Amino acid sequence: MSLFGKNLQQQIRDMRAQRTQARGRAGAGYAVLILGGGGREYAIAWRLARDASVDRIEITPGTGGMGLFAHTLDFAPTDLGRLQQHVAAAQVDLAIVGPDELIARGLADDLRRTGIATVGASREASRLEWSKSFAKEVMDAAGVPTASWKAYPSAAAAAEALPDRPVVVKADGLAAGKGVVVARSRKEALDALDLAVVREGKVVLEEVLEGPEASLLALVDGETVVPLPPATDHKRVGDGDTGPNTGGMGCVTPTKVLPDDEAADVARVVLEPIAREMVKRGTPYRGVLYAGLMRTKAGFKVIEYNARFGDPEAEVVLPRVGGDFGKLMHALGSGRLAEHVAANPVRFEPRAYVSVAVCAAGYPGAYEKGKRIEGLDSLPEGVYAFHAGTINAPNGGVLTSGGRVLHIVGGGDTVKDARERAYAGAKAVRFEGAFFRSDIALREV
Ligand code: AMP
Ligand code: GLY
Numbered sequence: 001m002s003l004f005g006k007n008l009q010q011q012i013r014d015m016r017a018q019r020t021q022a023r024g025r026a027g028a029g030y031a032v033l034i035l036g037g038g039g040r041e042y043a044i045a046w047r048l049a050r051d052a053s054v055d056r057i058e059i060t061p062g063t064g065g066m067g068l069f070a071h072t073l074d075f076a077p078t079d080l081g082r083l084q085q086h087v088a089a090a091q092v093d094l095a096i097v098g099p100d101e102l103i104a105r106g107l108a109d110d111l112r113r114t115g116i117a118t119v120g121a122s123r124e125a126s127r128l129e130w131s132k133s134f135a136k137e138v139m140d141a142a143g144v145p146t147a148s149w150k151a152y153p154s155a156a157a158a159a160e161a162l163p164d165r166p167v168v169v170k171a172d173g174l175a176a177g178k179g180v181v182v183a184r185s186r187k188e189a190l191d192a193l194d195l196a197v198v199r200e201g202k203v204v205l206e207e208v209l210e211g212p213e214a215s216l217l218a219l220v221d222g223e224t225v226v227p228l229p230p231a232t233d234h235k236r237v238g239d240g241d242t243g244p245n246t247g248g249m250g251c252v253t254p255t256k257v258l259p260d261d262e263a264a265d266v267a268r269v270v271l272e273p274i275a276r277e278m279v280k281r282g283t284p285y286r287g288v289l290y291a292g293l294m295r296t297k298a299g300f301k302v303i304e305y306n307a308r309f310g311d312p313e314a315e316v317v318l319p320r321v322g323g324d325f326g327k328l329m330h331a332l333g334s335g336r337l338a339e340h341v342a343a344n345p346v347r348f349e350p351r352a353y354v355s356v357a358v359c360a361a362g363y364p365g366a367y368e369k370g371k372r373i374e375g376l377d378s379l380p381e382g383v384y385a386f387h388a389g390t391i392n393a394p395n396g397g398v399l400t401s402g403g404r405v406l407h408i409v410g411g412g413d414t415v416k417d418a419r420e421r422a423y424a425g426a427k428a429v430r431f432e433g434a435f436f437r438s439d440i441a442l443r444e445v
Contacts, residue, residue, distance in 0.1 A: 002113075003080055003106055004080065004084060004113070008084060009110070009113045009114055011088070012114040012115075013115050015089065016088060016116075028055050029052070029055030029056075029326070030054050030055060030094050030326055030330060031056040032048055032054055032092075032094045032095070032096065032329075033058045033086075033087070033090075033095045034058070034059040035059075035095065035096070035099075036077065036099045036102065037059070037061035038389070039063075039312055039315055039357075039388030039407040040308075040310070040311035040314040042063055042315075042386045042387050042407075043309075043318050043319075043386050043407075044098065045066060045069065045070045046069065046318075047318040047319065047321070049069040050325070051325050051326035051327070052324060053324050057069065058092075059071070059072055059073065060072070060073040060075060061077065063387040063390050063401075065385070065392070065398055066387065067392070073086065087114055087116060088114075093116070093117065094117045094118075094119070094330050094333050095111045096118075096119045096120065096329060097118065097119065098309065099308065100130070100306065100307065100308055102120075103121055103287070103307050103308055104123060104126050104174060106122070106123035108122060116333075117330055117333035119286075119329050119333045120308075121287035121288075125278055125285040125286070128285075128289070128307055129174070129304075129307040130173055130174045130307075131172055131173065132172050132204045132304070133172050133202060133204050135304065135305050136151070138278070139302060142274050142276070144269070144273050145270070145298070146302045146303075147206045147303070149204055149205065150204070150205055151202055152202065152204075153202060154203065155193040155203050157203075158203040159193050161205070162186060162189055162190070162205070165208075166208045167183055167205050167207075167208065168205070168208055169181045169183055169192035169203065170203065170206060171200070171203065172204060173200075173201055179195075180245065182208060209296050209303070210294075211294045211296040212232070212257045212294070212295050213232065213293065213295075214230050214232050214258035214293050214300075215230065215251075215291070215292055215310050216228075216267060216271070216290070216291045216293055217288055217289070217290045217309060217313060217314075218271050218290075219346075220275050220287065220288070221285075221332055221336075222275065222284045222286070222335070222338075223272075223279055224338040224341070225271045225275050226341050227263040227266075228263075228348075229254060229317050229320045229321070229348045230255055230262075230266075231253035231313045232252050232255040232444070233250075233251050233310065234249045234251070234440055235248055237363070239437055239438055240439065246357075246363065246364045246403075246404070247312075248310070248312045248313070248357065249359070249404075249436070249437045249440065250312065250356045250422075250436070250437055250440030250441070251312040251317075252316060252352070252353070252355075252415060252418075252440065252444050253320055253352065254352060256444055257295055258300070263348075270300060270302050271289060271291055274289070275289070287308070287332070289305060290308065290310050291305055311388075312355045312357060312404075315353075315355045315407045315409050316354065317353075319349070319351070319353050319409070319411060320353060321346060321349070322346065322347030322348065323344055327344070351411055352411070352412050352414055352417065352418040353410065353411050354418040354421075354422040355407045355408065355410075355422060355440070356407070356408045356410075356422045356423060356425075356426040356436050356437070357388070357405075357437075358404075358405050358426055358434050359404050359405060359434070360402070360405055360431075360434070361434075362433070363404065369389075369399070369400055370399050370400065371400040371433065371434075372393065373397070373398045373399065373405070373406070373430070373431045374430045374431065375428045379425050379429075380424045382411050382412060383409070383421050383422065383424065384411075384425075385408055385409075386407040386408075387405075388405060388407055389401050389404055405431070405434070408422050408425040409425075410422030410423070415441055416445045419440070419441045419442075419444075419445060422441075
């Protein structure tokens, strides 16, 4: 499957080859194009803006407040016609595809085929995220520890096979975090099987694992796996891990659940075998691979894979990635990761970061948009506002446009310092209906 079409890919390659030398700017830094418009993409752009190797950052659609350090393009990343015109005519040395939907559509494949160094898994490799049953099957083949499981062709078939113990019900496809229910009773399991996202297709039933969770993200290029600093996300909407699942209400790194100095060992168990298995299957992985882990009594087990940077993991992990991140991303995007890290090992900065998602009333359910955000210009020192669901107001200022509006990130020498800063920032920003969890990273201090 190809979104751009074979002829167009060749045309874009030709047009890129014919651009004037001036646009090639030999010796100057990279021009980077980021696709996506949330807190994750804001964090990627913010991190790249700190690199000597990066000259220009363009983003589509981006979020509010990015004009300070990035150029927001005036078309959506799904507007393929405009995107094709843009990459044919503009200087783009590196493309980074952020969101799961764009990766699952195969946008990274298409950009790569035009000759642009691209960070983003192929559609085929990103099946690790968009098909739970595929991910489980690959884990079993690769010998990666995970919950025992079985796939069913339909919710009805799963209902008939329901065991007499707690079970995790998972919709097979992409469901934006809404397709997973940990059912403690038979009734909860039947209700979960009746949810719209679950009812439609294949269903996976899984053993319930117990233990604290951590996120281990890595750069993967074929068999090369380079772990990034581990983090802990807080997925439930309410304090004390109550209420429905969200995209993530806050994050912390480093984390006691998976300390920095264990990242490489754990990656050897949960990521490297997957990278080798994908190469063996002829669908090598090139991009960011994220393992959602649970530390059980029997060791770390994989809950899920995501084929991208986590959100809000990126907001705390990327500030800790030492060295030139632009060069690192370019090496990954152009299939040179192994040689690049051999010469420039990735250093974890010895800093702590905590993010707190400031959300719109109603999230993760229905919420209102268009509320004016105050206080962004008076954030305390060491506090950053990573915009997730915001737009620039036509007459100045910034308005809310999403459920998770801002990820307020605090940095410090310890998690305690970082947490205090993040909360000072979260309290300093205001909009009608704003709320946030008050216990992010509390277990870590
Ligand atoms: P997922 O979308 O697969 O990450 O699942 C969302 C959340 O559901 C995870 O972060 C876990 O908290 C929980 N979960 C998923 N699978 C399991 C499992 N096998 N055992 C216990 N909890 C799970
Ligand atoms: N932080 C959870 C996710 O990115 O899916």
